[in-house]
Amino acid sequence: MIEDILLALPLAIVVLGAIVLMLISHFPTVSLKKYNLIAVFFLVCAFILKLTQLDDSNHIYLFEPLFNKMFVIDTFSNLFDLLFLAGAIVTLLINTHYFQERDYYNGEFFSLLLFSVFGMMMLSHANELVTAFISLEIASISVYILVGYNKNSLKSSEAMLTYIVLGALSSTFFILGTALIYGVVGSTFIGDIYSFIQNNPTKEITMLIVALMFIMVTILFKIGAVPFHSWVIDVYQGAPYPITMFMAATFKIAVFAIFLRLYLIDFTHFYDIFSKILQVVAVVTLIGGSWLAISQNNLKRMLAGSSIVHAGYLLIALSSIGLGAEFAAPAIVFYLMSYFLSAVGAFGILSFIAAQRRRRATFDDFKGFSQERPYLAAMMTIFMLSLAGFPSTIGFLAKFYIFLSAIESGQIFLAGLGITVAFISIYYYFKLIALMYFYPTDEEPKKFPFGISSSVIFLMALLTIWGGVGTGWIPFLPGVDTLVETAKEAINSISVKPY
């Protein structure tokens, strides 16, 4: 019992932080900076505690006499928890400046952000479909509110309404699928579904396929895969910069946490059907996402479109899991890490610039940016290169592993299409680089603004490069191989066949 409490402590700390922030938001004397510090303090505490628990907890059910296998703690969930906590910490630190420049932020903002992180952490621990649904809703509802946080902006409110209506609609599919599964299996535990199909191979199979399909609809909606992509660009544009960053980098990872757990365990017997479905969705997502990203003039919208393309690459790897590629699942975890680094950096620079000036969002505004702010321009270049998958950045290795797993599973067409789309994506990423470097500007060159925001962005840029080249050059520093090993360990810790 005491060990369980210790393992649940990071979750409890995040909730405690959210509650503390909620209660002190009534005091008008507390400044935004202090709210930010308090939120970061709680998150860092949880992060450090989680880091010490990363290895020594292998497939433990949390409070088993009480919750009966609803919550599982394994390396997989711990790794994802670390990613969510890091995502929230980095989001808060990079946007310190932005929060003070805008007048609509208050204490509840940070409280909601922490509640959302709590929901995501529960999601990675959930071993039962109803628990997963509730955690997904805790995370989503907080994000719905955060998207519309700028109440005076028409665009922000519209984005929130779009997101809340479509998101609620898509969530009903999850609960409907859960109900159908309960009707067939008589249990909603993830391992029970697996063993039911194992023991009764022909009974009520169609119903289960339909049920899993419904669950997949919700998940594909949340990651913005193409048949369900219509909300992505408007919502990403309408949301304030910190929330766009949080959604693109952190919330998407959270949805993949539950998707991977479900796909590796429950979908095992239906791989031949679902691989085909995922292949089609991946092709449509890659092409549609690229088309959307190319046609945007606004930088935020372009990054939103490119996030759809990245979901497409991940779907390629997902479909290769079913076709017997051993390395596909760790490749997904590694890709999520690399996308996290580059997307947080790119959105971070955008919000950093937006904090300084009212409007700087379209491509044209970046003309001659390298003369005005050479260091920020260099960092932006690094993130763009990483997102495009240029060698010597972490994005290249991530894409490499994805395409390798696609080829290993025999999906040559998908791998070829993925590489083609990666070349297409060079168009809209390098357009920004070209605009920054090859055009003159009237602005005065500015000094590098030392501060928390810029140093965190710098750290992200360093990590992006480090992930691409630094492997094993310097001893005692974890490189890519450590990350890949951790990803493999994480996947091994869930695919221990339950029961």
Added chain:
Amino acid sequence: MEHYDVANPYFGVFLLFVITFGAFYATTILARLASRALAAKDTEKIKLSIYECGPEVTKQPNRISTQFYLFALLFLLFDVEIVFMFPWAINFKLLGWFGFVEMLMFILLLAIGFVYAWKKGALEWHNIK
């Protein structure tokens, strides 16, 4: 000529699907072009007014305050907690001290929400901060 795999029983349905989409798209575009070319474009006052099945448009006579919504939501929240308390009360001896502590924590979490709503002024009429 070689026989292709078109013999799939659903191939016809798929073809129909594609043709239907094409026909629908063509019809929509044609209708739009035709109406743009032919329709009269005058902006009379009566034409632009709201049409409500004949009767004149009136204002809503009894306006309902949004405060009722907030009250109903809070009532729902604190009412549902009772649902959790009855089963606990029945199994009180079985659950023992552990259940008691669990229930206290549950009520504590709800109480925090209550304090928040109270401080925010949600329980006072016309006094939303």
